[in-house]
Amino acid sequence: MAPETTLFFPPKQKPLLIRLVQSVSYLVLQRLYQCGLVVSEDDVAKLRAMAGTRVVYVCNHPTMEDGMVLFSLAARVGQLWHYVVAKESFRGFQGRFLQWMGCYSIRRGLGDRASIAQTLSLLKTPQAQVVIFPEGGCSYQNGTVMPFRPGAIQMPLQVIAQLTKQDPNTDLYVVPISLKYRYTQPMTAIIEDTLQGLEQALGIMAAEAGEPRTFYSRLLAIAGRVLARLETEYGLANQPEQDWNPRIDRLRNHVIARCEQQLDLPSNGTTIRERVYKIQALLETEEPKTIAEDDALYWTTVRLLNFDAIYDGYVADDPTPERFLDTLMRLEREVYQVEHIQPKAHRQAIFRVGEPINLKHYVADFRRDKAGTVGQLTEQLRQGVQTNLI
Template identity: 25%
Template sequence: MTNAIIRAQPPLDFIPEQFSPWVRRLLKVIVPGWMRWHTDLVDIRVKNPEVLAQKYGEFWAGQGRLLLAFRHPAPEDAYCLAHLLWRAVPQAGQQQGLSLQPVHSHFIYDRGIPLWAGRWMGWLCSRLGGVSIQRGKLDLVALKAARKLLVSGEFPLAAAPEGGNNGHNEIVSPLEPGVPQLAFWCVEDLNKADRSEPVYVVPLGIQYRYIDPPWAAISQLLTQLEDRSGISGELPKLPELPSAELANLYGRLYRLAEHLLTLMESYYHQIYDLEPPADRDDDANAQLATRLKHLLDGALSVAETYFKLKPKGSVIDRCRRLEQAGWERIFREDLRDEAALSSVERGLADRVAEEADLRMWHMRLVESFVAVTGRYVLEKPTADRFAETVLLLADMVARIEGKNPFPRPSLGKREALVTVGEPINVRDRWSDYKASRRKAVAALTKDLQGNLEALIVDSSEF
């Protein structure tokens, strides 16, 4: 079953950064073997590591502060960053004749991770120099800690501007403005301290590909999902593809997506009176995308109605606020002294927590499909895009069944590519920030989005 929360708990306290050099040294030895044992990732390649090595050299020399903005397509990204910092960058530094100190970074991570991964993960992230943050609110304690580390920390700071992983190798989710704002705050704090170092945001692209296209595994997973979803009948008529095999597989994928969408539309209509979208596009894939967008909006509205929230901002913004609203009912300040509660008070508190967790289910469903489009596979029918989409549908089926979608099914051995992009000098934008903070942050967010998208390469270029 899924990790359902049925008990109210004390509040989620901030987990402070407590970097431990011996933990880093131990993990550097353990991580490669752990990665091969627990994941299907067998190789990590790095492009342009010398760019980051040069910036680390400047960092150690007091000639610049660094904010590493990495793409977040999958949970395995942590292994990619570890390989980049602990192996690829030091090697590139040696080749350039740079004397680099131990290459590492502080980082920002979601406070919710230890909830599903275990308390030990919070301890580990803290000892690796991580700062926990609650994504759905203005977490002033976490922001203050991250801001301090960026200005005077022992290492650069790393963060994922997408917020969470989106399951797509070739789509960058809309960026949140937190990373650009931190960069401008760093310039501001340096100025107050009469320091003139430049502040660089370094874009880091992360992508994965299957070493051997897992067509058979994709077909097998589709069969399992078809059986679990009760699908039968003929395949729909869709645009022609390069081969009959691809056309058949795409037809099955589309049929599964359309079937699940119809089931969920019926569910939300019967239980929550959600009406289907009025306009239907003649193009089947465009119609599917329109229906999905309408369904996700409706699912968020259901949760927002329960928590008495207004539907404000992007889908990601709405998800974050819903998550925080749920956490505030589950992790409560008035439960610090649980012994003071009577059994009846405890029972009522647990009921509130259980209901909040149930309403957050709608938000979790939406989170999985934030970056889904109706033509992603059709535009480039590669095994990697097929696999990404089938795995997202597998997540959806598991959540509907009341199961935990993780760990995901393994479709085959993969390799990763980490690409270091061109650093962005934020100090050069300081005059724009002084003129209009909002516009400067928005402009840097847009430029960073473009830079991360430019780092996406075709899988054949790995």
């Protein structure tokens, strides 16, 4: 893998082209992404009321299709937004097209100064509207929200603290947006086919799912086999008598430490997800030892992200078809060694828009206690997004 020479891709927004693409975004969403947009008129009105103001929209990130879905929401509202997008998406014509649509890149894991500077610059303009996924990456979970990265709040607070020195009445809003997908057809047959495919690939016999042989018992048998295989692959003793969550945590921590050791990286005590992003960023910019070694290490990071937010009980807590398939698709990525699994059927992308927060009311708190104010607002927004996941 050759090192990447272009470190930042700025937005090159082309308003007329964006309007043209927006005009067909509904059809593209339906035909290519098997998805329909659902948003109430009240929530559309909330978003339209933000026209002409500085706004940061923060949204959870459950699937790889969320960018197109957010773009379609902007089309529904009739606005032009900027989007912070992972740098690896900016390849070839796709990368140029993303820039024309108002997207700009971020290198996760290394502290991307160019991307941060771009965000700060945009937010200083009077009508900036920027979309950020504060989870930092795709969670692959339809019903729960991962911890938010503080930068999504720290950057707009930094800007409003500067702007209010000249004009105390300056507004800068943060708006939480919740996104959840729902299949529009019965999914029993698709779940059955997915279970059968995984059972066949793993050599699991019917008796191993226990009695009664339910979808959930079969899911547990598949997940148990995958977990045991991973433990063996990475040199860990199988402990089937132990609860799953400690086994999963042990495996994740062992694998990330092994990756860091391979690259001579110190563990900085941050989350596994942040540590994975740092490794991926280094793989893009540094000369590899060998192509095979580099590719193997990259695939290990993909596996870590796939299982980063998984825990025992995600399905049992709320056994919807969506949660079943969230988990089954994670297992498919691992078993079939595929980075991206296509949606299983047509879905609705359901949006709920929370109440806008005007950051000018937090400037005094921010000046007095930067870390405390950022932490409070970050968690407030995360909880708001989670609460609105209907």
